[in-house]
Amino acid sequence: MNFLSGEYECKLDPKGRLVLPAKIKANLPEESGNQVVLTRGFEPCLVLYPQAAWKVIYDKVASLNEFNEEYRNFQRNFFRGNTEVELDSAGRFILPRTMVRYADIEKEVIVVGLGNRVEIWNPDKYEDFLIKDQQGFSSLAQKFLGDQPLIEPGI
Numbered sequence: 696m697n698f699l700s701g702e703y704e705c706k707l708d709p710k711g712r713l714v715l716p717a718k719i720k721a722n723l724p725e726e727s728g729n730q731v732v733l734t735r736g737f738e739p740c741l742v743l744y745p746q747a748a749w750k751v752i753y754d755k756v757a758s759l760n761e762f763n764e765e766y767r768n769f770q771r772n773f774f775r776g777n778t779e780v781e782l783d784s785a786g787r788f789i790l791p792r793t794m795v796r797y798a799d800i801e802k803e804v805i806v807v808g809l810g811n812r813v814e815i816w817n818p819d820k821y822e823d824f825l826i827k828d829q830q831g832f833s834s835l836a837q838k839f840l841g842d843q844p845l846i847e848p849g850i
Contacts, residue, residue, distance in 0.1 A: 698722060699745075699808035704818070706803050711795065712787040713815065715743075719808055720786040729782040733794065735775070738824055741790070741798050741815040748811040790815075 703716040723731070724745050732749040736742045744752070756773050759766035776797075780788040790800065798817055805816045816824075826832045 698810055699813050700810070701808045703806045704803065705806050707790065707800070708787070710789065711792070712789050713804065713806075715782065715786040715788075715813075716806055717786070719806065719813055720782070722808070731780055731782065731788075732777060733780050733788075733790075734773075734777040735794060735797050736814060739798055739817070739820050741794050741800075743813040743815065744811070 699719055699722050701716065701718055703719070705713060705716065707713055724747055726747060728746075730746050732744045732746065734742050734744070756770055759770060761767050761770070776791075776793060778791060778794075782788050794800075798815065799820060800815070800817050803818055805818050805821045807814045807816065807821070826835070
């Protein structure tokens with residue numbers, strides 16, 4: 696299993712292309728090839744998914760009952776503007792203008808690997824969404840992981 700991780704400062708080139716950091720590109724699953732899916736995040740960022748990870752999410756959201764108004768509204772907003780992009784041989788891809796506006800991206804970005812996905816942020820907005828209080832972060836770690844072993848026995 697490939698894990699996308701790390702935090703990278705990057706710049707868009709004059710044509711609006713982003714070069715994925717080499718460590719991120721190297722950890723894209725082989726079955727994805729050069730195809731990834733770019734979508735709007737729940738926060739003001741863009742999210743890049745390898746094809747296999749996107750398929751799992753797509754299937755869950757697409758299977759919601761379209762006759763339920765809340766589900767339909769969620770699907771409409773979740774799927775709007777998603778686009779498949781192809782990385783060129785240098786690992787570059789164009790960020791669509793509508794998505795650049797959504798995430799308030801200018802020239803510099805922060806690229807963050809988060810396991811099954813990559814977030815692309817305006818650096819100032821990214822800072823706004825990070826936990827500043829280490830005690831608060833510690834409390835969340837305790838809440839979500841405190842009673843679970845982090846390493847499987849026998850490993």
